[in-house]
Amino acid sequence: MDFFNLADCNTCGKHSILVEKEIPSHNKNTRLQSIDKQNNNVILSQKFIYPVDNTISLVPPASNSMPEDVRSMYNEAASVFELSPRSSAALIRLTLETLLKKHLINDGKKHNLNTMIGMSNMEQPELVTEFMDMIRKEGNEEVHPEYEKLEHEWGNITKDTNKDQVLYMFKYINSICDLLGLVTKMHNDYKALPESQKQAIHKRNAKYNTK
Template sequence: MKYYPPKHRQEGFHCPHCGVYASQKWLRVLSGVSQDNLKRDERFDICVCSHCGQRSYWYKQNLVDPPEVSVVPPHEDLPEDCKLDYEEARSIFAASPRASAALLRLCVQKLLLHLGGSGKNINADIKELVEKGLPILVQQALDYCRVIGNNSVHPGEININDSPDVAASLFDMINFIVEDRITRPNQIQALYSRLPENARSAIQKRDSTSSSA
């Protein structure tokens, strides 16, 4: 999921309010000493999101309200209980990458519950999922989040406040995990369920015959 950050006079980007990629309507700002002497004030712009209807305010081509969030929004299939932590991590990222990473560690812990883990111990859950056949790239993404998240809670070799790009990468990793473990299986299952019932029954019969042979 590519992220398009808010950009001055751009016709579409991810809204800083709702986080959805949507078309944007730009409004001119007029100023003057009286209504008879109004003219376009080039310093100011107002932008309205077509999805949520909320306004963003710009000064000299820079977004000033709401404050710009420089990291990607959550994957649309991220479970709601995880999404709360993700959004909070986004909102404080600029002020404290370390605190943001700590929240994302909690987000990953909750996400593991949705992936078949206990949601109690990240390391143990990853080990259990690997034993069940978790793809290596997903394992590496989870362990990346685990190690960086642990450094945010118990500072070690990585100073996250000095390396905000490291904390920012956690958002991408979480979205990758959701895409691979939740979105793609759901998409395939939805397409497969549209096959004729007799075709699906034949496939099931074929596979049950193969396993018993």
């Protein structure tokens, strides 16, 4: 059973929330944040859940190439990672939808995520599309569990969230933005080349592309 305690700081007057969890002492796989007391049968673990200490977060910072509105959603996903990795995964999936809908597709029409990834496939490097599909897959598994993974007809989810996989979702969306930023810079730099150099490149490519 979990017990929640509200604590007040005597110095600043701010509130903190502490959760206490009773864990069988024979459970050697349990990683405890701290130990308050222990007897022959039970260990009482304690952990502060509010305020969240973002200084120890495993989530990488947002890419410098990430648009501001996308970055805002990314940071929201990062802020809840320690409390709820499943919620974090759902928000990263929504972060990808925002990137596609507002910055890559942006045709004013309503599309689902799978369709938008397909629409962007012709314009983006294959690696970018693969990262997108991995985010879609992991996000779907967290927010749309299959019926076989439910405990009974009332819908209790029994699938545990894989925190490492959720962390990779953050890395994937960062890599997408890094690659898109790099491709955009490359295209701009290429356009700035003297016309004589671009013609020489075109002539070379034509020589080796004839079949």
